[in-house]
Amino acid sequence: GAGVSQSPRYKVAKRGQDVALRCDPISGHVSLFWYQQALGQGPEFLTYFQNEAQLDKSGLPSDRFFAERPEGSVSTLKIQRTQQEDSAVYLCASSWRTSGSMAEQFFGPGTRLTVL
């Protein structure tokens, strides 16, 4: 079966541009997570959805970051007025578990964002 897919795989943006990163989770998966992974570091949690409800957005670094999952399936992470420090790989993960804390997560390949 299909795994988690993310698009685009690579994105180059000029500082100040808005970007939108898409995540297609595994069909039927209830939980969806977004992470930011800087080079050489572990993933850092951004936000968590259970179906269409955003239950935790404590990891979003600023109000320039916004995520949505309007129909409980595909999710979009939007970054407004990108800054150089936003350059990172953005990972999406999904899980069939409804409890986020115990979820074994299936990760997508990530979107590598470079802000010039």
Add this chain to the structure above:
Amino acid sequence: AQKVTQAQTEISVVEKEDVTLDCVYETRDTTYYLFWYKQPPSGELVFLIRRNSFDEQNEISGRYSWNFQKSTSSFNFTITASQVEDSAVYFCALSEARGNYGQNFVFGPGTRLSVLP
């Protein structure tokens, strides 16, 4: 606050050697979950194991084994008879149980394992 420490930044071993990856965690919760993930050069993280805080039994899966010790807040991972394809970055992660709300996953910095032929 939660914290995960993986003190070994990089490890190199020769094929067929055993290797242990260390993970030490900090949490104030009594109910929490520990995970190990593998990130091969292709980039996608792969789930390896989940352990809850009430289950201290060690687990073995093929060449992989995990040693969970609450007394030392450690959840170490051993690969027996390592193979070249084990080369990857391995992450230990911790989450605190908050029911259905939030999940506050914290990943360690990772250990890069290189298995040389």
